Amino acid sequence: MNPVNYLYLAALLFTIGASGVLIRRNAIVVFMCIELMLNACNLSLVAFSRMHGNLDGQIIAFFTMVVAAAEVVVGLAIIVSLFRSRHSASVDDASLMKL
Amino acid sequence: MSALAAAASTGEAVQFWVLGTVAVVGALGTILMKKAVHSALCLAATMIILAVFYLANGAYFLGVVQIIVYTGAIMMLFLFVVMLVGVTAADSLKETLKGQRWWAALCGIGFGVLMIAGIGQASLGPGAFVGLGEANAAGNVQGLAALIFTKYVFAFEATGALLITAAVGAMVLTHRERTERARTQRELAEQRVREASAPPSAAPHPASADYGWKLPTPLPAPGVYARHNAVDIAGLLPDGTPSELTVSKTLRDRGQIRDVSREALNDLRALEQRSEERLGRDCDELDRGGRGEGQEAGR
Incomplete structure (x- = not known):
C-alpha cells in the first residue's frame, strides 16, 4: 500500500472537519470539528514519521495532543460561561462580544 | 513489531480501507448528526480508529495516548458539557446568512479537492515507508523520551506552562464570584417562620393541595403507617380523609393518587x-x- 493513502485520509478528515466548522451552528459541535481537524493533522504527522523513519513527527503529534487538550479545557469553559449568560450554545447568538 | 512498522503489508491495506471508510463515515456523522450527543459519539469512533492507525504506523505510545487522552478525557469532557448545556439542544435551522450552509459545503469540497490534488502532485521522497525499525529499536517510548528531553526540551517546558495556564484559565472562566454574603442558618430559619406566619386568605380545608400558605415545617409524609408507605398513597387526616398535601405535586397533577381510606x-x-x-x-x-x-x- 502506498503510504500516501494515509495522507489522503488525513486530508479528507481535515476537509470534513473544516466544512463542519463552517456549516454547524452549535458551538460544541464546531469545537468537535476543530478536534477532528487536529486529529487529521496528527495522522499525517504519524504517517510522515514512519515514511521518513524518525520520531520527530510523533513528537510533534504528541505536542499537538497536549495543545488540543489545553484548548479543549479553555474552549469548553468559554462555551459554558457563554451558555450561562445567553442560555444558548449557538454561535449565531454570540455575534456580539457584549450582552 | 519493528518489522510490522516497516512494511505495508496486504493486511495493513485491508485494515486501512476498512477502518478508513469507518473513520470517514464517523467524521461525516460528526458534522451531519442533528444532536450534539450523536456527533460526539461519532467523533469518538473516528478517534478510536485513528488510534488504531497510530498503532499500525508504529506510534505505539501515541496510539495509547490517543485512546486515553482523546476518547477517555476529551470526549468525556465534551459529553459532560453537552449534558450541562442540554442534550436536546439541536442546531437552529434558521440561517442568519442566506445560503451560507451551501456556500460553506461548496468551499469545503473545493478545499478538499485542492488539498488532495496537491498531495497527488507533491513528490514525497521515498515511495514506500522507510519504517521505524531503527528509530523504535530501543522501544518507542524510549525513543520519544530521548527526543523530548534533548532536542525538544524547550517546547516540552513551554507545554507545561501552557497546561498550567489552561487549568487556571478554565477555573477563572467558570468561577462565579458570590456577590452577597451567604445567609446563615439562623437567618434562613427566621425567614421560613416569617413566611409561614402569613395568614391564609381564605382558609380551605387543610387536606386540599392549595392550602394557601407555606408550612414552616416539611410537608407531611405520604403513606399510611403500618399498612402502606408507597409515595402515591395520601396520608390520612385524623378524621379519616386523605390529605393531598402528603403526595408530591407531580403525582397530584397526573392524578395518580391512590386512596386507601376505605x-x-x-x-x-x-x-x-x-x-x-x-x-x-x-x-x-x-x-x-x-x-x-x-x-x-x-x-
Missing part, C-alpha cells in the same frame, strides 16, 4: 369473611350473634 375497612371485612368460611360458621349464626350487618355489606 381499603382498610374492606380488607378487614374480607379477612373476617375468610376466617368465617374456614371455621364453618354460616351467616345465620353471625346474624344471631348481632354482627351481621357488616358481614352482609361485605358480601
